[in-house]
Amino acid sequence: MTLKIDLTFQVRYYSIDFEQTGFLSIYTQIGTLVDHGKRSHSMRPHDNVLGGAVLEVTNLSFGYSLGRQILVNINLSCQGGEVVHIKGSNGRGKSTFIKILAGLIRPQVGTLSWTDDQKVMMPFETCEYLAAEHNGLNDELTAMDNLRFWPSLKGAQVTDPLVLKVLERWGLSGKLIQSNLTIARFSTGMKRRLALARVCLSNSRIWLLDEPTYGLDTQGLSALKDMIQDHKGKGGLTLVVSHEPGELSKLFTNTVELAG
Amino acid sequence: MNFSIWNGLGRLLLVAVLYLWYQSIFVLPPDIHQGEVYRIIYLHVPAAFASFALAFGLLGTSLYGLATKSPGSEFASKAVAEIGFLFTLLTLVTGSIWGKPTWGVWWTWDARLTTTFILAVLYAGYLLLWSSLPPGLGRIKSTGILGILIAVDVPIIYKSVTWWRTLHQPPSMMREGGSTMAPEILSHLIVSIVALTLVSLYLVWRRADNLKTEWMIEVKTLNQLGA
Amino acid sequence: MREGASTFSQFKTIFRFLILSELANKERMLAPVMFSGITLILLSFGVGDLPKDINLDFYNTKLFVTLILALSLFFSRVFDLDRKDGIHDLMKTYNLNPFSWFAAKFALVFLVSWSTCIPTFVFAKLFSGISGDIFSNFWQTLTILSATLAGLTAMGVLLSAIVMNADSRALLFPVLFFPLSVPVLLAALHCNDHILQGRWKGLSDGWLQILLIFDVTYVILGAILFSETVEA
Numbered sequence: 246m247t248l249k250i251d252l253t254f255q256v257r258y259y260s261i262d263f264e265q266t267g268f269l270s271i272y273t274q275i276g277t278l279v280d281h282g283k284r285s286h287s288m289r290p291h292d293n294v295l296g297g298a299v300l301e302v303t304n305l306s307f308g309y310s311l312g313r314q315i316l317v318n319i320n321l322s323c324q325g326g327e328v329v330h331i332k333g334s335n336g337r338g339k340s341t342f343i344k345i346l347a348g349l350i351r352p353q354v355g356t357l358s359w360t361d362d363q364k365v366m367m368p369f370e371t372c373e374y375l376a377a378e379h380n381g382l383n384d385e386l387t388a389m390d391n392l393r394f395w396p397s398l399k400g401a402q403v404t405d406p407l408v409l410k411v412l413e414r415w416g417l418s419g420k421l422i423q424s425n426l427t428i429a430r431f432s433t434g435m436k437r438r439l440a441l442a443r444v445c446l447s448n449s450r451i452w453l454l455d456e457p458t459y460g461l462d463t464q465g466l467s468a469l470k471d472m473i474q475d476h477k478g479k480g481g482l483t484l485v486v487s488h489e490p491g492e493l494s495k496l497f498t499n500t501v502e503l504a505g
Numbered sequence: 506m507n508f509s510i511w512n513g514l515g516r517l518l519l520v521a522v523l524y525l526w527y528q529s530i531f532v533l534p535p536d537i538h539q540g541e542v543y544r545i546i547y548l549h550v551p552a553a554f555a556s557f558a559l560a561f562g563l564l565g566t567s568l569y570g571l572a573t574k575s576p577g578s579e580f581a582s583k584a585v586a587e588i589g590f591l592f593t594l595l596t597l598v599t600g601s602i603w604g605k606p607t608w609g610v611w612w613t614w615d616a617r618l619t620t621t622f623i624l625a626v627l628y629a630g631y632l633l634l635w636s637s638l639p640p641g642l643g644r645i646k647s648t649g650i651l652g653i654l655i656a657v658d659v660p661i662i663y664k665s666v667t668w669w670r671t672l673h674q675p676p677s678m679m680r681e682g683g684s685t686m687a688p689e690i691l692s693h694l695i696v697s698i699v700a701l702t703l704v705s706l707y708l709v710w711r712r713a714d715n716l717k718t719e720w721m722i723e724v725k726t727l728n729q730l731g732a
Numbered sequence: 733m734r735e736g737a738s739t740f741s742q743f744k745t746i747f748r749f750l751i752l753s754e755l756a757n758k759e760r761m762l763a764p765v766m767f768s769g770i771t772l773i774l775l776s777f778g779v780g781d782l783p784k785d786i787n788l789d790f791y792n793t794k795l796f797v798t799l800i801l802a803l804s805l806f807f808s809r810v811f812d813l814d815r816k817d818g819i820h821d822l823m824k825t826y827n828l829n830p831f832s833w834f835a836a837k838f839a840l841v842f843l844v845s846w847s848t849c850i851p852t853f854v855f856a857k858l859f860s861g862i863s864g865d866i867f868s869n870f871w872q873t874l875t876i877l878s879a880t881l882a883g884l885t886a887m888g889v890l891l892s893a894i895v896m897n898a899d900s901r902a903l904l905f906p907v908l909f910f911p912l913s914v915p916v917l918l919a920a921l922h923c924n925d926h927i928l929q930g931r932w933k934g935l936s937d938g939w940l941q942i943l944l945i946f947d948v949t950y951v952i953l954g955a956i957l958f959s960e961t962v963e964a
Contacts, residue, residue, distance in 0.1 A: 347825040374825045379818025385756035394749045398826055400738055571960055623911045630908045637899040646960045647894040653957065657949060658912050665915040665942050
């Protein structure tokens with residue numbers, strides 16, 4: 246059975262249409278969120294075998310309230326098992342685009358649709374997002390506490406051995422690092438590894454990684470490559486924003502260039 | 506300013522209010538007990554009514570903003586809060602001026618004055634929040650929620666403050682009951698209330714339009730700069 | 733939107749995380765307590781010795797004014813955790829049920845605010861030389877304090893969510909919080925006054941009704957409006 250969810254955005258938010266100068270014209274903005282999906286499906290998250298995930302973006306446009314349009318008519322279609330590289334020079338809206346996909350920013354116009362042959366989809370539910378400048382870690386807690394939190398928020402059963410295994414994979418083994426040291430004591434690279442370990446644990450079908458390589462050393466880079474390779478093998482979809490993909494570029498199956 | 510029906514009506518309203526004030530000051534007879542000073546109620550009471558009515562106007566624009574996320578609601582809410590703040594100040598000042606000869610003090614913790622004072626602080630807080638948030642969807646939501654909180658809280662504040670005064674003090678010297686008023690004074694007061702409330706709505710409308718124009722100029726300039 | 737079990741498990745997860753974060757730095761909890769202690773001392777010094785009947789009124793005022801001041805200090809940092817390292821944004825992408833999020837915040841703040849409330853109560857009683865031990869009228873006092881805290885907590889969580897992204901949060905929060913909490917202050921004051929004078933009438937007391945109306949209104953508003961602050 247296929248469940249398809251379309252989110253059609255027609256929110257002409259802060260429309261830059263100066264020809265209509267009437268006062269009431271600004272009140273008649275349409276803000277509809279058309280949701281064709283049924284929201285009452287039972288959740289069956291985190292099966293070991295990931296189903297084919299499809300993300301389709303049609304005519305997506307966005308601009309911040311003051312200033313020019315950043316994204317104009319973006320179209321993108323991708324399948325499970327793909328690794329998509331999103332590139333473009335600074336200020337072209339790469340991070341904005343990935344934030345829209347993650348559900349953090351509402352686009353003005355366009356359609357986002359997720360299709361999944363396992364009936365577990367909800368908008369944004371299958372996405373695991375890694376921000377460029379943040380790791381989403383509470384620096385007063387330990388690595389274990391942080392890693393237990395995020396997956397269980399998605400309803401996954403996280404057992405300590407599983408978390409330890411992932412930590413090991415990211416070179417963060419050792420009792421001291423795992424449950425004695427608070428994150429505040431970690432270096433930049435270690436924090437990034439921990440954030441990537443969180444992405445790894447989530448088992449989401451779609452990964453949205455914004456500059457995942459930031460702060461990683463060669464060992465970390467190869468772990469990242471393995472991780473994406475694994476995800477690809479399970480039929481997951483990965484979208485990567487990166488200026489210097491390096492080794493990762495061998496994995497890319499598709500490239501989107503945001504020219505702005 | 507372009508001449509339109511609405512502008513024309515607005516000017517007509519201003520003329521009507523001036524005429525009403527002329528009547529209040531020069532034509533109507535003085536009060537038996539309070540003498541000439543009572544005439545300030547033709548400004549004080551309508552201003553108070555308008556400032557409380559605008560609190561519910563704020564509820565309306567806030568709910569509209571949260572429901573539609575329309576940018577226009579933001580300007581309308583800001584305009585309502587600004588005019589509301591102005592009218593609460595007007596109420597407080599005229600209340601003090603009236604209070605000095607009547608009660609012998611500039612300020613007393615009368616229930617209505619206290620509530621108006623709190624309302625003024627809340628309007629000011631709303632404007633502060635509005636100006637310290639970046640424009641956009643987030644601001645529509647945050648200020649919308651605050652607008653609802655204010656409008657919901659005002660009746661509770663009024664109830665509790667009134668109760669607090671009646672428990673601690675003998676009933677207020679000021680009796681605004683319709684029964685003690687001469688019919689001509691009462692009817693004139695009601696006309697004044699209606700007129701000033703309409704004036705407040707007119708001002709809100711002009712101010713919201715103003716804010717919108719301001720914003721459009723800003724965006725247009727930024728667009729031309731290619732920012 | 734989601735099944736009950738899932739909503740509840742989200743609530744549990746968030747609540748656990750919040751508690752862990754709160755306990756990670758226990759010194760932070762001391763700040764409101766110190767603040768209320770100092771405020772009470774200053775107020776007592778400023779006024780000096782009072783006749784007995786006025787002293788009772790003053791004790792009451794002192795207690796609740798200090799409590800609201802100290803709690804505002806505590807409430808204003810409810811969303812400090814979320815501002816850290818993009819945690820709030822990441823939680824937004826998880827498409828959580830806003831109700832479980834609000835409930836977790838509410839439960840945490842309600843529980844932790846007792847750590848401010850109890851010391852303030854004890855200090856106020858000790859410093860004022862009011863006769864009767866701390867545990868006199870225990871249940872009535874507990875009712876009043878819970879009702880006060882519930883309303884203030886719901887309002888505090890909502891307000892600090894609103895001002896989270898504002899430039900001058902530290903200034904804005906009290907400016908908005910104090911005028912909105914006037915009814916709570918008056919109602920709590922009078923309820924406690926009735927208790928101290930032995931005129932406690934339970935639910936038929938109009939002031940307790942105002943307090944409860946405030947509580948119900950703000951808990952409902954909080955549960956409904958919080959979703960607006962966390963959706964894109």
